[in-house]
Amino acid sequence: MELIILFFVLSTLSYIIIKRNIAKITTTPTWLLWLALMIPPLIWVGWYLTNPKDSMPPLLVFLPLILSPIVYVWLIEMGKISPQEKEKTSESIDIQKPEKTLFEELSSAQKEKNNHTPPINPQEEKALRDCFPWGVYYLQKVDYLPQAILCLGKLMTAPEKAYPTIKNNLEKVFDDRFLIIFQETLQGQPFFALVPNPHSVTAKTKLPEEKLTKPVTAIILLLLTLLTTTIIGAEISGVEVAELETNPELILQGLPYSLCLIAILGIHELSHYLFAVYYRIRTTLPYFIPIPFFLGTFGAFISIKSPMPNRKAVFDVAIAGPLGGFLVTIPVLVWGLAYSTVVDMPDRMNMLQFEALDPRFSFLMAVLSKLVMGSELIADKAISLHPAAVAGYIGLIVTALNLMPVGQLDGGHIVHAMFGQGKAVIIGQITRVLMIMLAFVRSEFLLWAIILLFMPTVDQPALNDVTELDNGRDLLGLFALILLIVILLPLPSTVAQWLNL
Known part of the structure; x- marks a missing residue:
């Protein structure tokens, strides 16, 4: 019953997304576009209703995911409104x-x-x-x-x-x-x-210059985040709040988590910042967001205050963050997994169950875990993550979320730079619906689907938004999208059997 309710809610949201955005650029009926995108969940729900005790064949899992977006894009192109049709309803170029x-x-x-x-x-x-x-x-x-x-x-x-x-x-x-x-x-x-130009030197009226670099503010937020993440890290390592009150030195046990997480998030944002400075783009320093619960932080951010000069700058600034953070995430995760332990698989699991995490939810996480833990990690076993491994694991999640090719996320900037703004909007819409479909298979991604649903799909253009990227950057962008897939997609059963995992 819960599966059916979830299906109707998410299918309704999918129809609204298509109606509000894609229906404006194509004459293909909205219901047909919706049906093309709903092929995977329709097949999956039908299977679970008719075969509740049997596992779904891998072909039924992956083949609809491949065919659905292809049919969806084909239907959009088949009904795409031509310039001549536009001119009939407009006095000038649309x-x-x-x-x-x-x-x-x-x-x-x-x-x-x-x-x-x-x-x-x-x-x-x-x-x-x-x-x-x-x-x-x-x-x-x-x-x-x-x-x-x-x-x-x-x-x-x-x-x-x-x-x-x-x-x-x-x-x-x-x-x-x-x-x-x-x-x-x-x-x-x-x-x-x-x-x-709001920053024109020769204009008669210009806006007052805003001071962008506030190092004192950045340092204070960094120190506060170090404190909150260290407290959360101590709790992850098994220290109770009451123990911290009687013995404050126990907070030091949270340093492996806090230092690793701050390094991952900091390098991510610092990479954005340095490339923005390289292209002479006005931007703030990286600012951390401390919170005294959950993970100890909501991450870090920079705020760009001037237009990107071209699509090459859009691409470089966008991809620098995820790749920079990922290069720190991998050694941190490997180090943390080396000190993690294998435990029995719990009856119920979720993505933030650090004391008994099933690594098979992610292809990349599963492969890294097997490489580090070897024969100790076998089928029907989970991992009790060391605090450093928790930080590395969160780094993977942050990398995947940022690489989502939607709107103003890093992935949205990347596909905008690679394919142009018009195609990037379509890719963003497809990603939204695919994430809704994924939420049917794994309820943990429902929150991700909701976040993407309310995120604008339109990215801010560059000053020169026409000149395309070179082949090297296109290949790097393709690698980033592949990285997103290997983080998000679960470990196939055939590969799990081969790895004895």
């Missing part, structure tokens, strides 16, 4: 979607553009038009919106050559008065947008 991703208020400003005073005078407009050489970008139309000037036309050369040429020409006329944005419409037509 760039409403990119506008929303650039600056949210432009969607409502579009209605007022005819009554708005142009932000430049006629002489400046003539100079603006001269900034677009015919052989680089054939300018056809200039639209004035309250927050931007849109320059619409046809790209006549490679994007990596067009953007710097047009940008240099415009800066000679307007200096740093505008940010020069290069994007594509949903139909793949590149356009330029000039947005007022």
